[in-house]
Amino acid sequence: MEETRAIRARGITKSFGDVVALDGIDLEVTQGHIHGLVGPNGAGKTTLLGLLLGLAVADSGRLEVLGAPVERALDAPDGVTGFVDGPALYPSLTPRQNLAALAALRGHDARTAGIDDVLAEVGLTDVADDRTRGFSLGMRQRLGLAAALLTRPRLLVLDEPSNGLDPAGKKHVHGVLGRLAADGTAVVLSSHNMDDLEALCSEVTILAAGRVVFSGPLSKLATEDRELDYRLLTSDPRAARRLADDAPGIEVVDGAGARQDAEPLVVRALVPALDHLVARLVARGVALRELTPVVSPLEAAFLALTEQQEAGR
Amino acid sequence: MTATLTRSREREPGQVTGGRRVPVARACRFELVKLVSQWRIRLLVLACWIAPALFVVGVGQQSTLPVDTLFGRWMLASGWAGPLVMLGFAGTWALPLLTSVVAGDVFASEDRLGTWRHLLVAVRSPRRIFVAKAVASLTVLLLLVAGLAVSSTVGGLLAVGNRPLVGLDGHLLAPSDAAASVLLAWVCVLAPTLALAALGFLGSVTLGRSPMGLLVPVLVSLAMAVAQMLPLPVAVRVALPSYALISWNGLFTSPRQLGPLLIGIAVGLVWAVVATALAYALFVRRDFTHPAHDGSGRRAIAVGVLPLVGVAAASFAVVAATTSATGSGIEQDKVQRSLATAFAHLYRMQTDQLHRPAVTEAQLKATASCGKGSTRVAAEGPGNDWRCVVTWHLPGVEASGQAIYQLDVTPDGRFMADGDGPKEVNGYFLVRTPEGDAPNPLWQFDGNVELLDTTPKG
Numbered sequence: 001m002e003e004t005r006a007i008r009a010r011g012i013t014k015s016f017g018d019v020v021a022l023d024g025i026d027l028e029v030t031q032g033h034i035h036g037l038v039g040p041n042g043a044g045k046t047t048l049l050g051l052l053l054g055l056a057v058a059d060s061g062r063l064e065v066l067g068a069p070v071e072r073a074l075d076a077p078d079g080v081t082g083f084v085d086g087p088a089l090y091p092s093l094t095p096r097q098n099l100a101a102l103a104a105l106r107g108h109d110a111r112t113a114g115i116d117d118v119l120a121e122v123g124l125t126d127v128a129d130d131r132t133r134g135f136s137l138g139m140r141q142r143l144g145l146a147a148a149l150l151t152r153p154r155l156l157v158l159d160e161p162s163n164g165l166d167p168a169g170k171k172h173v174h175g176v177l178g179r180l181a182a183d184g185t186a187v188v189l190s191s192h193n194m195d196d197l198e199a200l201c202s203e204v205t206i207l208a209a210g211r212v213v214f215s216g217p218l219s220k221l222a223t224e225d226r227e228l229d230y231r232l233l234t235s236d237p238r239a240a241r242r243l244a245d246d247a248p249g250i251e252v253v254d255g256a257g258a259r260q261d262a263e264p265l266v267v268r269a270l271v272p273a274l275d276h277l278v279a280r281l282v283a284r285g286v287a288l289r290e291l292t293p294v295v296s297p298l299e300a301a302f303l304a305l306t307e308q309q310e311a312g313r
Numbered sequence: 314m315t316a317t318l319t320r321s322r323e324r325e326p327g328q329v330t331g332g333r334r335v336p337v338a339r340a341c342r343f344e345l346v347k348l349v350s351q352w353r354i355r356l357l358v359l360a361c362w363i364a365p366a367l368f369v370v371g372v373g374q375q376s377t378l379p380v381d382t383l384f385g386r387w388m389l390a391s392g393w394a395g396p397l398v399m400l401g402f403a404g405t406w407a408l409p410l411l412t413s414v415v416a417g418d419v420f421a422s423e424d425r426l427g428t429w430r431h432l433l434v435a436v437r438s439p440r441r442i443f444v445a446k447a448v449a450s451l452t453v454l455l456l457l458v459a460g461l462a463v464s465s466t467v468g469g470l471l472a473v474g475n476r477p478l479v480g481l482d483g484h485l486l487a488p489s490d491a492a493a494s495v496l497l498a499w500v501c502v503l504a505p506t507l508a509l510a511a512l513g514f515l516g517s518v519t520l521g522r523s524p525m526g527l528l529v530p531v532l533v534s535l536a537m538a539v540a541q542m543l544p545l546p547v548a549v550r551v552a553l554p555s556y557a558l559i560s561w562n563g564l565f566t567s568p569r570q571l572g573p574l575l576i577g578i579a580v581g582l583v584w585a586v587v588a589t590a591l592a593y594a595l596f597v598r599r600d601f602t603h604p605a606h607d608g609s610g611r612r613a614i615a616v617g618v619l620p621l622v623g624v625a626a627a628s629f630a631v632v633a634a635t636t637s638a639t640g641s642g643i644e645q646d647k648v649q650r651s652l653a654t655a656f657a658h659l660y661r662m663q664t665d666q667l668h669r670p671a672v673t674e675a676q677l678k679a680t681a682s683c684g685k686g687s688t689r690v691a692a693e694g695p696g697n698d699w700r701c702v703v704t705w706h707l708p709g710v711e712a713s714g715q716a717i718y719q720l721d722v723t724p725d726g727r728f729m730a731d732g733d734g735p736k737e738v739n740g741y742f743l744v745r746t747p748e749g750d751a752p753n754p755l756w757q758f759d760g761n762v763e764l765l766d767t768t769p770k771g
Contacts, residue, residue, distance in 0.1 A: 016600075053434050055601060074437040078333060081434060088431030092350040105335055105343045105435055147431075 087144020137164030395469025
């Protein structure tokens with residue numbers, strides 16, 4: 001089955017006065033996928049999300065959303081919704097009233113708009129009739145998501161949707177987004193939380209200073225030409241350390257004076273060198289009980305970008 | 314659960330799922346829901362629909378009346394005085410405050426809550442958002458003003474009754490005429506209310522989340538109230554958008570002093586249109602994607618303020634050119650004419666109350682001679698140093714009667730006449746009326762000098 005593009009962006013630029021927020025951005029997002037946007041503060045994530053929502057129009061380049069070109073502000077096609085800079089709700093209304101007002105705004109009957117369904121979906125049924133004035137950030141995030149769900153979107157754009165969520169709330173939100181993607185909705189979300197992005201996203205785009213420095217599947221990040229730190233837990237730490245010391249392309253990064261039998265062993269390597277080390281361990285009869293990156297490939301890429309940006313200043 | 318939710322999200326063919334611009338009517342309803350959900354708006358609605366009635370009924374139980382307020386001295390005589398006292402209070406305090414709270418916050422509240430982008434994504438048209446916000450806040454304002462009018466009227470009619478009202482020139486308005494004039498007076502103040510609301514929109518748009526935006530209608534109204542107290546040329550006074558908050562009193566003379574009222578309404582409406590147009594122009598040009606930009610800025614303030622200064626200057630020029638009004642508008646012959654007319658009407662009323670032989674205003678041929686204490690001081694302009702001698706004739710009596718009055722004339726043309734003898738004519742004594750004992754109507758009374766010569770003499 002041919003995959004349809006929810007977003008196709010080519011050479012998008014956007015400036016605010018002298019500040020270049022986006023500089024020649026290319027982006028493709030497929031229906032039914034969750035796409036993460038990551039980058040340091042000021043990288044242009046929120047500006048890009050704003051363009052996708054139609055809040056602004058690019059200075060140059062071509063943007064297609066759900067197959068329709070977006071050439072004017074507030075001209076995004078039907079089926080696009082979401083929020084940037086946090087969810088916006090009216091504190092004098094209850095969640096149910098907020099959603100009913102939104103449903104009425106869009107011409108739906110509040111009784112048949114599925115308000116109870118979306119409240120249940122984000123886990124806010126118990127507080128549906130409380131004033132939102134006292135809501136925590138996490139609860140407001142969930143209500144913001146419920147408001148977006150009410151429109152039955154085909155493209156959902158979310159800025160930091162996991163901010164302030166407790167583990168239960170996060171589970172709810174992840175579940176909702178996963179089900180939406182399974183139903184064919186494209187989701188684009190930005191986050192500084194790498195765990196969330198890795199748990200949710202099939203693809204990510206890393207932005208730095210308004211430019212795309214990586215865009216593609218998460219799995220591709222691990223195979224990029226970048227050394228990562230890995231934690232190894234083995235049946236014979238002393239033998240594992242000896243093999244690691246002798247292996248080409250492997251750097252043991254334990255602190256100086258560390259015990260030879262210290263567990264776990266942390267090594268820095270590219271993926272091919274790590275594969276070679278694992279093969280040698282197994283060949284020597286050393287059982288490998290655990291092998292995990294100390295920081296995720298995504299976080300490592302993010303940190304590398306941040307360091308580059310700091311060094312460039 | 315999942316199956317249910319998935320089913321509930323299935324898209325129906327042709328279903329509107331956002332993207333299309335929301336009709337203005339729906340956006341208005343949305344804005345109304347938000348406004349009415351605010352506790353302060355609910356509190357204001359309650360206050361406007363209940364407090365005036367309680368005030369008027371409360372005053373009806375007192376022996377001391379608010380005589381400093383126009384029609385205050387007649388609150389025990391007619392139920393129609395209550396809504397007029399409330400109108401005077403509203404013009405000075407309530408309407409500026411109400412417009413500040415409602416119109417002055419309607420745009421700024423979105424800045425404070427950070428909801429602009431949400432609203433734009435939902436409605437997809439800044440123009441429609443502006444129209445919806447303006448219409449919704451004006452609807453709420455209308456509800457509040459209607460509350461003030463209806464509540465004070467109901468309170469007055471319940472506490473005192475549907476009785477004739479003494480006008481500002483002393484003539485008696487039948488209850489039906491009083492009702493029509495009261496209704497018309499409240500309708501007339503909608504024009505300056507609209508002007509204040511439009512200034513509220515402008516402040517709210519230009520000043521963003523700054524509290525100064527909220528205060529614009531109050532500050533402007535206060536400045537104009539101060540201006541009305543200063544001895545400014547009458548053309549400046551009439552050219553201010555708040556003048557209709559004062560000039561409604563021309564409805565309570567015979568003939569009605571419609572000239573200043575109509576000019577006041579026209580100026581108020583021009584200000585309302587210009588200020589709304591400026592607010593609209595600034596709002597639709599705002600860049601909602603710009604980080605940390607809430608629309609405020611020197612340029613926005615200049616764009617918002619300078620045209621209004623131009624409107625004020627143009628209003629002044631037009632009023633000055635069309636009415637040939639110069640000076641304070643308070644001139645000796647106008648004061649004499651107003652006082653004599655009011656005296657004649659009230660003398661006839663006193664005659665009825667004292668069961669003397671009936672007499673008409675025409676038979677009385679009342680005249681007044683007024684000056685400002687000293688011959689060295691020109692007999693014009695406001696002040697509490699006006700001294701007048703009223704002369705009248707009774708049918709079949711050779712000699713003429715004379716009574717002395719001290720007049721306190723305020724810059725807006727209102728005067729309070731205080732009887733200074735002879736005691737049996739305009740001194741303090743109680744007369745028995747069908748409604749109970751009341752002060753001698755010729756003792757102290759209010760009147761009105763028409764500042765512009767626009768009403769045909771009659």
